Amino acid sequence: MKIVVMLKTLLFNLIKGPVTRKYPYEEREPFPGERGVILMPDESKCIYCGLCARKCPSNALTVTRAPGKEWKYERFRCILCGACVEACPKKCLEFGSRKQG
Ligand code: SF4
Numbered sequence: 001m002k003i004v005v006m007l008k009t010l011l012f013n014l015i016k017g018p019v020t021r022k023y024p025y026e027e028r029e030p031f032p033g034e035r036g037v038i039l040m041p042d043e044s045k046c047i048y049c050g051l052c053a054r055k056c057p058s059n060a061l062t063v064t065r066a067p068g069k070e071w072k073y074e075r076f077r078c079i080l081c082g083a084c085v086e087a088c089p090k091k092c093l094e095f096g097s098r099k100q101g
């Protein structure tokens with residue numbers, strides 16, 4: 001009896017095809033409403049005050065003023081809490097799709 005169940009499962013899976021994707025060749029489309037990543041669309045608006053980095057609970061942001069001005073985001077540290085987006089006085093940060101990031 002078990003062989004019948006096994007064959008049924010085997011046939012079903014052969015017809016249905018694989019449930020996995022060939023990542024990275026086939027990427028999953030992001031879910032609607034996903035927060036994705038933090039983006040700074042217009043870096044010229046940033047005054048490098050560092051407020052976003054100070055508010056970040058996971059140290060995903062680094063802001064340096066000297067020697068060169070730099071705003072750095074580490075995507076894999078980010079927990080997408082949104083504290084940086086809220087804290088930015090120039091409103092230059094936003095959530096964006098992973099496709100853009
Ligand atoms: S809080 Fe806004 S203006 Fe300040 S460093 Fe961060 S992104 Fe730039």
Ligand code: SF4
Nearest residue numbers: 056078079081082084
């Ligand atoms: S969303 Fe939260 S964790 Fe991610 S960079 Fe902004 S403050 Fe840090």
